[in-house]
Structure formats: structure tokens, C-alpha cells
Amino acid sequence: MRASLAVILFSVSAAALAADAGEIKVVRGAAHIERGSERLPVKVGMPVQEADRVVTGIDGTVGITFADNSLLSIGPSSNFAIDHYVFDSTTHAGKFDSTLSKGTLAVVSGKMVKQSPDAMHVRTPSAVMGVRGTDFVVRVADH
Amino acid sequence: MAVVVVAVMVALAIFTATPVETVTVLPSADGHVGTVVVQRGEAQQVLHEAYATSRSGQTEVTRLSADEVQSTYGRALHALPALPATFLLYFVTGTDELTEESKLELNKVLTAMRARPLPDVLVIGHTDTVGDPAANDRLSAQRAETVKGFLAGIGIPVERIRTAGRGERELLVPTASNVDEPRNRRVEINVR
Numbered sequence: 001m002r003a004s005l006a007v008i009l010f011s012v013s014a015a016a017l018a019a020d021a022g023e024i025k026v027v028r029g030a031a032h033i034e035r036g037s038e039r040l041p042v043k044v045g046m047p048v049q050e051a052d053r054v055v056t057g058i059d060g061t062v063g064i065t066f067a068d069n070s071l072l073s074i075g076p077s078s079n080f081a082i083d084h085y086v087f088d089s090t091t092h093a094g095k096f097d098s099t100l101s102k103g104t105l106a107v108v109s110g111k112m113v114k115q116s117p118d119a120m121h122v123r124t125p126s127a128v129m130g131v132r133g134t135d136f137v138v139r140v141a142d143h
Numbered sequence: 144m145a146v147v148v149v150a151v152m153v154a155l156a157i158f159t160a161t162p163v164e165t166v167t168v169l170p171s172a173d174g175h176v177g178t179v180v181v182q183r184g185e186a187q188q189v190l191h192e193a194y195a196t197s198r199s200g201q202t203e204v205t206r207l208s209a210d211e212v213q214s215t216y217g218r219a220l221h222a223l224p225a226l227p228a229t230f231l232l233y234f235v236t237g238t239d240e241l242t243e244e245s246k247l248e249l250n251k252v253l254t255a256m257r258a259r260p261l262p263d264v265l266v267i268g269h270t271d272t273v274g275d276p277a278a279n280d281r282l283s284a285q286r287a288e289t290v291k292g293f294l295a296g297i298g299i300p301v302e303r304i305r306t307a308g309r310g311e312r313e314l315l316v317p318t319a320s321n322v323d324e325p326r327n328r329r330v331e332i333n334v335r
Contacts, residue, residue, distance in 0.1 A: 044261045076219075106216055124164045129182075
């Protein structure tokens with residue numbers, strides 16, 4: 001009995017975690033998403049979730065629209081992780097943390113940042129960027 | 144000896160080279176330029192002008208040209224999804240019926256959807272400030288559901304439609320509390 005309750009609680013929290021953060025809108029060339037131990041080819045219409053990692057090949061690019069209308073695109077030979085994404089569509093409160101460890105990223109910030117200017121951060125190996133309602137690009141190069 | 148030391152230092156610098164990181168603020172489609180605050184350890188740089196750039200290992204804020212942005216970021220920028228298209232719908236006061244203008248807007252939603260590869264639709268209800276905020280949250284969510292029904296009725300798959308109710312948080316026309324303002328009683332549609 002105790003075990004089955006634990007299973008129920010676990011599956012509820014797993015479902016809550018799996019709430020979609022956004023959706024793939026653009027894919028060109030080779031790209032995949034690492035989700036847990038899975039490696040999923042990126043397709044238009046595919047949902048993205050917190051803890052997903054997007055990896056693009058030498059010819060790959062990916063564009064994502066998030067629940068709060070933030071737009072992100074990932075250039076070729078890149079590695080980008082959605083560390084944390086929550087958004088309340090009633091209050092527009094939320095949190096969006098991501099990391100670009102390699103490659104290029106373009107960002108158009110959305111509704112969340114309009115509501116709370118400290119809600120969105122992009123990390124690179126050496127920096128943390130706080131986003132206050134703007135378009136910007138980031139590059140992490142090996143040289 | 145000095146040559147050897149220098150050679151070793153150069154080799155170390157190459158092998159332990161940290162990635163070069165750059166961040167550049169761009170003007171938005173509407174010309175607006177926002178702010179990015181870049182924190183590197185103790186150092187902070189604030190970028191708030193178009194093309195202002197922070198580069199790892201440099202303390203000064205520099206500037207990229209539009210051409211440099213294109214050559215470095217062109218492919219990433221080309222992959223940005225289209226900006227959401229926004230439509231506003233109004234109801235005939237006290238009814239669930241759209242005004243004549245809003246019925247025409249509904250057709251524009253279909254046109255905007257055809258222009259996108261795999262569109263999804265966000266329907267957001269808003270109220271004016273009459274009544275208490277919690278009731279307005281419910282009312283705005285109901286209005287969004289009503290419009291979702293209209294969209295389903297013109298052939299948009301329901302699994303591609305999400306709704307939200309913003310209550311009185313986002314007034315189109317700012318007013319005091321308890322003001323009857325028809326322009327605030329609206330439903331916004333984002334085609335994405």
C-alpha cells in the first residue's frame with residue numbers, strides 16, 4: 001500500500017515536471033534533444049521540457065517558441081540546455097534559466113521578462129546574463 | 144632560459160585556453176533596445192545600446208557591426224521562429240457574441256496560421272476592473288474558453304489551442320478600480 005502511494009506520488013510529480021516549456025518551430029540539418037537517457041531527433045511541433053539539452057550538428061539549427069512567447073534559436077555545432085522553466089500564464093510570473101556551453105544562440109525575450117525583470121538568465125562557461133526585455137545573441141567559441 | 148619560459152607560458156596559454164564568449168544586444172523588430180547585464184565573476188557589464196558587446200577577457204564594452212552580427216550569427220538568427228501574430232477580439236456588451244469587426248479578425252487568425260509551418264494558438268482572456276479580481280480571473284478564463292470554441296468551430300484543432308485568463312492584470316486602457324471600459328474586456332489571440 002505504501003509502495004503504491006509512492007508510485008502515485010512519483011508519477012504525479014513526474015507529470016508536473018514534464019509540463020511543456022515550449023515547442024520546436026524550426027529545424028534545419030542535424031539536431032537532437034537529450035532527455036534523460038534518451039536521444040530524440042528534433043522535429044517541428046515537438047515539445048521541449050525543462051532539463052532538455054539541444055545539440056546541433058555542423059549544419060544544424062533549431063528554433064523554439066516558449067510558453068511565454070520567448071523565442072530562442074540555436075546555431076550550428078551548439079550545445080544548449082534548458083535548466084529551469086516555469087511560467088504562470090495567469091500572473092506571468094516565472095523563471096527561465098538556460099546554459100549555452102558551446103556554439104551560438106539568439107534570443108528574443110517574452111512575456112515573463114516584462115512581468116519580472118529578473119526572471120530570465122542565460123549562462124555560459126564564464127558568465128551569467130540577466131535579460132531585461134531585449135533581443136540578443138551569445139557565442140561560446142573554442143578559440 | 145627566458146625563451147624556454149616564454150615558450151612554456153605560450154603553450155600553457157594555448158592548452159588551457161578558455162572559450163571566447165561574446166554577448167551582443169540587438170535592436171528588436173520594433174526598434175526597441177533592452178538591457179542585458181553580464182556578470183563574470185566579480186565584474187559586471189551592462190549592455191543597453193544596439194550592438195553593444197561584452198567579450199570575455201575584455202573589460203571594455205565594444206560594439207559589433209551589423210555585418211559582423213550577420214556573419215557570426217546569421218544562421219542562428221535565420222532559425223528564430225516568427226514573432227507571434229496578435230489579434231484582439233471584443234464581445235457585444237453582455238453577450239457571448241463577437242462584434243462584427245471581431246468576426247473578421249477571426250478570419251485573419253486563419254490566414255496567419257496558414258503562413259506558419261505548424262502553428263499553435265494561445266487564447267488569452269482579459270477583463271475590465273469592474274468586480275473583484277478573483278472573479279475577473281474566472282471571467283477572463285471563461286471568455287478565453289468561449290473563443291477557443293469559436294476557433295474550433297472554424298476548423299482549428301483543439302489540441303493546438305491553449306487558453307489563459309489574465310483577469311484585470313493587463314489593462315489595454317489603464318483605469319481605476321471598478322471602471323466599466325469596453326476596450327479592456329477583450330480576448331487576445333497569439334498565433335505562434
